[in-house]
Every structure is written in structure tokens, then in C-alpha cells.
Amino acid sequence: MNRQEFLKALNRNLKNLKKEERKKYEEYYDEMISDIMETGISEEKAVKRQGSVERIAADILAEGGKGKVKTRDWRGICLVVISIILIVSCLLPTSFIKIAGGNRNTSISIIGGADGPTSIFIAGKVGIPWGLYIATFVVVLSTVIYLVRKYRKH
């Protein structure tokens, strides 16, 4: 592995860090390799001396959460969006039922919740849309639990 490959690989392994942060590490290792080479050691050996890129990156990431890019929590976003849609449809029951399929005897199927235990499947005859209310309740509840758990962790 030569210097360029090493620095590229390091950059790749640090992709969770901010750009300027990555650049600092890159400069540091670039300088270090140059300095080692100046003592008469070959480029390849100087790179080898740094150890494995994965190990270095893991150490860097373990060391400081600083400069970390926040990864999007798609699961949380999905839950919130589904909750909002369901709440809105609860507040506008008539329109929703119309959208869902017209007359009172139509059945509505809702598959809700991204979590295993909270997935539900409801198919029922619609008078008062109990299925919708229950689904909304379950999804909103699991969203709240999910968010509370998440923020407690931090």
C-alpha cells in the first residue's frame, strides 16, 4: 500500500466524520509518513508502520464523538410520518374512508409500525373506523416509546 492508497482508505473509513475533521487526520498521517520517509525508510514501510487503516479509524471514532456527522434515523422518521398520517386521518374520518374505498362495507387494511412487535394487520368492516383508531393508537404509542428510548440513550 502506498501513501495515497493509505490516505484514501483512511478517508473512506472515517466517512462518518465531518470533512474538515477528516482532513486533519489526513494531514497528520501525511506529515508523519513524510517524516518517517525522511529518515531513509521506504514509502511502503512507512505506511506499513502506521498499522491497519481499519484499526486506526476505529480508534479515532472510539476516541471522540466530536465532529461526527449525525446519521439520519430513518426508522424514527418513518414512525413519526406514519403517526402523523394516521392522526390526520383520524381527525378527518369521513374523507379518509372515502379515499380508502367508498361505502361503509368496504374493509380497510392497515399495516402499521416499523417494529416487529408493533406490526399489526387490521381488516374490518367500517362503521366507526375502530381499526383506524386502534392502529393510530398503537403506532403513536410505539413512536413515543421509540423516541423516549432513543433520547434516554443519549
Next chain:
Amino acid sequence: MDRQLRKGLLEFCVLTALKEEDSYGYKIIEDISPHIEISESTLYPILRRLEESGKVNSYNTEYHNRIRRYFHITEAGTAALEAFDKDRRELLKVLDYIAGGIEHE
């Protein structure tokens, strides 16, 4: 040496290496490594930590057509080093206690 213990001591080793004059990554490693195990990948997080806590600061200089980053010990860094010297007595007492425990086993 135990990893956690070494990590704590390394901070002071780096400060010591910077006490006489400003220095850069590779030279710091050269100066310290006869005394304690240190590698390129362990040094940088320490420098970052020291810089964040205001014990050192850094500046770039040009050297042989490339950039070299020098580190400089601040007043806070010197103070930390002096404080560590005062802690030495305490540290030695702890070491004696631990050594005593091992002997009596």
C-alpha cells in the same frame, strides 16, 4: 502497560516533550518512545485532547515544500505538568500500596 494507565501518562509525556521547545508529530514520538510505548495512531488523539483542553496549541510551518504542524505548550499545559509533579508523591504511595498487595499474595 495497562492501556488506560498508559493513556493517562502519555498526556504528561507529550507535555514534557513540548516543554523545552515546540515540536511536531514524528519528533514527539521519537522523544517519548524510549520511555513509554507510543505509536503514531495513539499520539494524535492525545494531541487533539490536549489542544481541546487548551494545554497545547498548534501552528503550521513550511518545511521542505510541505506543511509541518508544530505544537506549543501553553501556560495551562505547563501548569498541568507542575500539578502532576505534585501528584507524584500520591502516585508513588498508591504504587507502593499495590506492590505491597502483590507481595502479600
